[in-house]
Structures are given as C-alpha cells and as structure tokens.
Amino acid sequence: MPLSGLLTIDLDAIAANWRALDGISGPGVETAAVVKADAYGLGVRHVAPALARAGARTFFVALAEEGALLRRILGPDPTLYVLDGFAPDEQPLFRDHDLRPVLNSREQAERWFTACRGLPSGIQLDSGMNRLGMEETGVPPLPTDGSVRLVMSHFACADEPRSPMNRAQILEFGRLAGDLALPGAALSLAATGGILLGPEAHLGLTRPGIGLYGGLPFTDARPAVRLDVPVIQVRDVAAGEVVGYGATWVADRPSRIATIAAGYADGLARALGNRASGWHRGRPLPFAGRVSMDLVTLDVTDAPDVAAGDAVQLLGPDQTIDRLADAAGTVGYEVLTGLGSRYRRRYRGDGSEWEPEP
Secondary structure (H helix, E strand, C coil), X not given: CCCCCEEEEEHHHHHHHHHHHHHHHCCCCEECEECHHHHHCCCHHHHHHHHHHHCCCEEEECCHHHHHHHHHHHCCCCEEEECCCCCHHHHHHHHHCCEEEEECXXXXXXXHHHHCCCCCEEEEECCCCCCCCECHXXXXXXXXXXXXXXXXXXXXXXXXXXXXXXXXXXXXXXXXXXXXXXXXXXXXXXXXXXXXXXXXXXXXXXXXXXXXXXXXXCCCCCCCEEEEEEEEEEEEECCCCEECHHHCEECCCCEEXXXXXXXXXXXXXXXXXXXXXXXXXXXXEEECCCCCCCCEEEECCCCCCCCCCCEEEEEECCECHHHHHHHHCCCHHHHHHXXXXXXXXXXXXXXXXXXCCC
C-alpha cells in the first residue's frame, strides 16, 4: 500500500446506526442527525447525504459556516440547526442558507428576534449542565408567532445511565419547557446516550451523534471506520537497546521493531506511546516507545511475518475507537475528530467503493 494510511468510512454502517437509533427513539419521535465537526471527522460531504437517504430530515451542526456548507450539500429540504447560536455578523449566512440558530442566551435571543423577526429558530435551556443554555430567569419574552420551532437541553451524564443527574434533568427540563407555553415547538433532550435512557428522555426529537459513527455508549453500533497504516521498515534490536524519543522503551529480549507511517500529526495521540497496540492478522502489536509526529514503532517480535509494506490496523474489527481512546485516556469523540488529513480516504456505500479526489 502507499505510505499514507488508508481510512475507510462505511456509509452503510452509519446509515444502519441511524436507523437503529431511530427505532429505539420510537414512533412519534423525530430522529435527527448531528454532523458537526465535518461529521465527527468522517467527511460531511459524504456522510450527510447517506443519513438523508436513510431518513434523517433534521440536522445539527455547531457553526453557521458548517450550516452553509451543509445546505449546499443537502439542498433546500432538510431543517438545519446551528447549536452555537447566532452572532450579528452571521445574519446573511442564516438568511441566505435557511439556517435556524439554537439561541443559548438572552443576548443571542434578543438580537435574533430583533434582526430576524419571524424566521424559525430554536432555544436551549440550561437544565443543569451549566455549559450552554438560558437559565429560568434569563429567558426573554418569546414570540408567539410560532417561529420558535425547537426547545432543547443537553444531558450531562447520559453515558452513565444510573446517574441521578439524568432523572433530575428530565424533570427540570420538563418544568422549564412547560412554563414557556410554546405548544408548536418540538422538545429535545436526548443525544445518543439519552436515547438509550428510554422513552421518558425521547420527547419529540432526538439528536444522535457519536452513536452514528460507531462510538459508545451505543454498544450495538456497527463500526463505521477502519484505519490501516503501512509498515515502512522492520529492524532487529538487541536486548538492552532502546527505541524512540526519550528512550522510554528498552528491549528485554532480542526484538523486532516495525515502524509505521502515522503519528500525532495524524491523530494518534502522543499519550498512546507504550500503551496502545496496532493489529496484524488478529494479533496485537504493542506500541514500543513514544508516538512521534509522523511515525510509531511497534514490537512485532511475536509476529515474525510482519514485513515492510504490510498494513497494520489501528481502527477496525480488532480495535474500536473507544478501545484506542481508552489507551490514550480520552474518548472516542476525540479519536474520530482528530483523524488527520493525510490519510487516503475510501468510502463504502450502496454496494460501491470510491476514493474522493483530494
């Protein structure tokens, strides 16, 4: 294989994960799709149309610029919400691309209702996470013309089903939303983890994100990515010799070391050094030494058939995004969104396979 790694994205798996979460959300509940951060790093130009074909009609992004791009990709029909809200200089983007801000503060709401009176929007209430959203005393007078189409909040601990915070937020959000008296607005509290909490959390609209892309807490998700990286070189190392920056790995026996063509510039966290493994024909190949910018060294002593030109799997059937994240002390979200731009990308879907032009 070429010296750049190969990142394979399974669009059929992403669509299947959406359909599964839509099924869990249940009848009468709309299931949206979160495609912010370039569809969690996997390429919104390809992922969003696959989700639309699967049935998604409402999409969430973080920024207005993401929304404008998504509108060009998906056309005029889907509903597009911008989670970070609205700034005055973004008014043309919202108007020209039919974007709906999720208004997170009194200031955002007052600016929007003044500058864009009558245009659809959503609002976010703080039900206890204290990150974004209006507190009870910070909600301004809301228009009664039906232009507020969504009232949402966000769970702080949905990936911990037994956390008492979940029940507290369900009750608090119900109370806050009920006080607004906006009968035409959809209510939304649940992202992937919230969907798995059960019907009480589903309300009118759910917003799966990480579960679409194969990540926890959706344990039944189909893996959506595979990352294969080529071996550049294999060398013999004598007992007592060191490998890599800082000499943090010392051979305790005669060893074979394989160097692969990826590093922290490609989204492999430096913290993975001496902690993670690559995989070759179902066998783990432990990282030997620190991760450097473009290279990782692996102990292949127990895999004598590994040779230059072979592919080492870093993500795929043998290693999920969350398993790699655990080794780095982080979460699957960071693994996905950190995947670098140097990998060749291959998409699979609807019975075909292709690599987009650079």
